[in-house]
Amino acid sequence: xxxxxxxxxxxxxxxxxxLMAARWRGRARGLGDDCAFIEAGGERLAVSTDLSIEGVHFxxxxxxxxxxxxxxxxxxxxxxxxxxxxxxAVLLSFGIPEWLDDAGLEELAAGAGDAAGDAGAVIAGGDxxxxxxxxxxxxxxxxAAAPVLRRGARxxxxxxxxxxxxxxxxxxxxxxxxxxxxxALRARFARPPSRHALARFLAAHGARAMIDISDGLAxxxxxxxxxxxxxxxxxxxxxxxxxxxxxxxxxxxxEPWRLAARSGEEYELIAALPPSVxxxxxxxxxxxxxxxxxxEAEVGLRAHLAGAPVSLPPGFDHFGT
Amino acid sequence: xxxxxxxxxxxxxxxxxxLMAARWRGRARGLGDDCAFIEAGGERLAVSTDLSIEGVHFxxxxxxxxxxxxxxxxxxxxxxxxxxxxxxAVLLSFGIPEWLDDAGLEELAAGAGDAAGDAGAVIAGGDxxxxxxxxxxxxxxxxAAAPVLRRGARxxxxxxxxxxxxxxxxxxxxxxxxxxxxxALRARFARPPSRHALARFLAAHGARAMIDISDGLAxxxxxxxxxxxxxxxxxxxxxxxxxxxxxxxxxxxxEPWRLAARSGEEYELIAALPPSVxxxxxxxxxxxxxxxxxxEAEVGLRAHLAGAPVSLPPGFDHFGT
Numbered sequence: 052x053x054x055x056x057x058x059x060x061x062x063x064x065x066x067x068x069x070l071m072a073a074r075w076r077g078r079a080r081g082l083g084d085d086c087a088f089i090e091a092g093g094e095r096l097a098v099s100t101d102l103s104i105e106g107v108h109f110x111x112x113x114x115x116x117x118x119x120x121x122x123x124x125x126x127x128x129x130x131x132x133x134x135x136x137x138x139x140a141v142l143l144s145f146g147i148p149e150w151l152d153d154a155g156l157e158e159l160a161a162g163a164g165d166a167a168g169d170a171g172a173v174i175a176g177g178d179x180x181x182x183x184x185x186x187x188x189x190x191x192x193x194x195a196a197a198p199v200l201r202r203g204a205r206x207x208x209x210x211x212x213x214x215x216x217x218x219x220x221x222x223x224x225x226x227x228x229x230x231x232x233x234x235a236l237r238a239r240f241a242r243p244p245s246r247h248a249l250a251r252f253l254a255a256h257g258a259r260a261m262i263d264i265s266d267g268l269a270x271x272x273x274x275x276x277x278x279x280x281x282x283x284x285x286x287x288x289x290x291x292x293x294x295x296x297x298x299x300x301x302x303x304x305x306e307p308w309r310l311a312a313r314s315g316e317e318y319e320l321i322a323a324l325p326p327s328v329x330x331x332x333x334x335x336x337x338x339x340x341x342x343x344x345x346x347e348a349e350v351g352l353r354a355h356l357a358g359a360p361v362s363l364p365p366g367f368d369h370f371g372t
Numbered sequence: 373x374x375x376x377x378x379x380x381x382x383x384x385x386x387x388x389x390x391l392m393a394a395r396w397r398g399r400a401r402g403l404g405d406d407c408a409f410i411e412a413g414g415e416r417l418a419v420s421t422d423l424s425i426e427g428v429h430f431x432x433x434x435x436x437x438x439x440x441x442x443x444x445x446x447x448x449x450x451x452x453x454x455x456x457x458x459x460x461a462v463l464l465s466f467g468i469p470e471w472l473d474d475a476g477l478e479e480l481a482a483g484a485g486d487a488a489g490d491a492g493a494v495i496a497g498g499d500x501x502x503x504x505x506x507x508x509x510x511x512x513x514x515x516a517a518a519p520v521l522r523r524g525a526r527x528x529x530x531x532x533x534x535x536x537x538x539x540x541x542x543x544x545x546x547x548x549x550x551x552x553x554x555x556a557l558r559a560r561f562a563r564p565p566s567r568h569a570l571a572r573f574l575a576a577h578g579a580r581a582m583i584d585i586s587d588g589l590a591x592x593x594x595x596x597x598x599x600x601x602x603x604x605x606x607x608x609x610x611x612x613x614x615x616x617x618x619x620x621x622x623x624x625x626x627e628p629w630r631l632a633a634r635s636g637e638e639y640e641l642i643a644a645l646p647p648s649v650x651x652x653x654x655x656x657x658x659x660x661x662x663x664x665x666x667x668e669a670e671v672g673l674r675a676h677l678a679g680a681p682v683s684l685p686p687g688f689d690h691f692g693t
Contacts, residue, residue: 064500067468067477067500068500070474070477070478070481071477071478071481073478074478074481074482074485075481075482075485075495078485078488078489078494078495079485079494079495079496080461080494080495080496081496081497082495082496082497084497086497087461087463087496087497088496089417089460089461089496089513091412091413091415091417091515092412092413092414092415093413093414094412094413094415096410096412096417096513098419098461098463098496098497098511098513099463099497099499100421100463100464100465100497100498100499100509100511101465101499102465102466102467102499102500102501102507102509104467104501104503104504104507106504107467107501107502107503107504108501139410140401140408140410140419142408142419142420142421142511143421144421144422144423144509145423146423146425146428146507147388153391156388156391156392157391157392157394157395160391160392160395160396161395161396164395164396164399164400167399168399173399173400173401174396174399174400174401174403175400175401175402175403175408175409175410175419176402176403176405176407176408176419176420176421177421178420178421178422178423179385179388179389179423180423180425180428180429181428182425182428183425183427183428183504183505184504186423186425186467186507188421188423188465188509188511190419190421190463190509190511192410192417192419194412
């Protein structure tokens with residue numbers, strides 16, 4: 052087991068980890084990164100676990116059992132992408148409620164299997180139990196030959212983010228309001244993207260620090276910077292906003308970049324790349340990358356719009372904290 | 373990822389696994405054993421995950437947060453003992469309900485850390501979330517140089533079981549009846565034993581098949597025999613009954629061996645050893661071993677008492693299925 056350690060940023064979940072770590076002292080190793088690392092036979096494996104609970108992370112009226120399974124496993128596998136590990140295996144713990152019949156369980160399993168397959172991993176085991184509500188805990192194992200951690204960003208590094216942002220939060224807002232969101236938004240919420248090929252591309256292009264977006268760009272970029280004891284300047288006009296999410300925001304009087312900055316469970320990647328990385332190299336990425344800012348020595352995240360400072364929206368803490 | 377496969381025995385959980393495996397087809401590997409095995413750099417790692425849910429696996433009135441944490445992690449680690457793997461790391465997913473305050477969370481974490489420490493493992497990561505009830509999913513990783521699987525028992529092999537049985541079921545019955553069970557019974561329920569040293573001893577003495585007792589001796593021995601496509605003769609008079617559990621059973625008009633045979637969540641080990649293994653070798657085990665039967669070619673579990681056939685009690689499926 053490696054002794055990699057990462058500084059924890061602010062936030063309720065990190066407060067809890069700090070509280071627990073204080074009790075564990077010498078019994079804990081490498082907490083606070085997207086994965087745990089375990090050395091075996093000269094190789095390094097990355098392991099992560101991710102808990103999805105009905106009523107906390109999703110409502111059953113929103114998603115089919117297949118989508119619930121896909122989403123839970125994709126979310127867990129995203130932690131492997133965040134450290135540029137190659138997915139190998141998924142272990143599934145399912146808490147199965149009364150309302151999920153055998154056909155539903157089959158769909159749940161099929162969705163989980165599809166997410167594993169899309170990432171090149173196999174289902175290797177798990178646990179099932181009855182439960183008052185649907186619970187999916189996915190434990191994922193990957194090969195991390197040269198992991199990229201949250202820490203490692205250096206002043207001058209270029210910050211990039213993949214894909215487009217905002218659709219997940221917009222879909223969630225629609226669902227919470229009891230409306231069926233536009234199909235493009237709903238699809239993004241129900242079937243998060245797989246960024247494993249992109250993660251390998253970024254690692255191959257010298258990524259110094261990486262994180263996936265689960266709490267929202269503003270929050271997760273904050274975690275990356277805290278881990279590296281650095282700060283950054285962020286150009287919010289450069290944030291790539293999902294077109295349907297931009298429409299969604301505009302219709303509700305919100306600046307689209309704000310929706311993009313606060314939208315959680317996006318599972319896009321944020322990376323810090325050496326300043327020397329050329330635009331034409333980034334253009335060859337398997338998923339579009341946007342340059343959104345620059346790492347700076349001064350701690351803190353300084354967002355600006357057309358040269359004027361702006362304040363960032365707070366992080367995402369699932370729905371209805 | 374290894375392609376080890378194990379025949380699944382009867383039972384509701386196995387029905388669910390069969391249902392899911394049918395949908396996964398080529399996407400699943402090695403289901404049905406106590407652990408999944410992952411090859412890395414010429415080494416083999418064993419990985420397992422175990423879900424504990426308030427109201428399903430325990431009630432909060434029964435246990436302190438520290439005991440809940442200890443029990444959840446010890447149960448998961450028992451799967452590593454079952455395959456004779458050396459515990460390395462534990463990842464914890466906690467679903468944290470309103471009723472658990474920060475002091476309770478610290479206790480929960482400390483209990484989980486104690487269980488990891490008692491088995492020689494470290495806490496390497498995890499996930500936390502709020503939740504309607506307390507959920508602990510422990511994912512455990514171990515080094516399995518020469519794993520012992522459920523399958524592998526051969527006709528003529530000696531069946532042994534470790535420790536004493538019955539205390540867990542007796543404690544559970546007391547708790548379900550709203551009474552505080554005798555301290556010796558309660559302790560056994562709240563703080564399951566760690567059988568990792570014993571597992572290494574059994575592997576070193578040529579154990580051909582092994583399983584830990586989570587569903588009850590009768591059910592788990594059935595799983596071991598089904599995996600190996602063998603049967604067995606079981607001498608129920610040889611079952612080692614916990615003294616306080618024997619008293620508990622006698623006071624309630626149950627034959628003590630029946631309580632021992634059906635008691636789940638014992639986390640003792642059942643092993644099939646070559647017939648050549650000598651009694652004086654077994655006497656050197658770090659935990660007492662009882663010879664309880666012999667593996668036979670004919671499929672099925674044949675229990676007898678003083679030469680007469682007896683029927684075994686059904687398996688344990690947590691409380692209040």
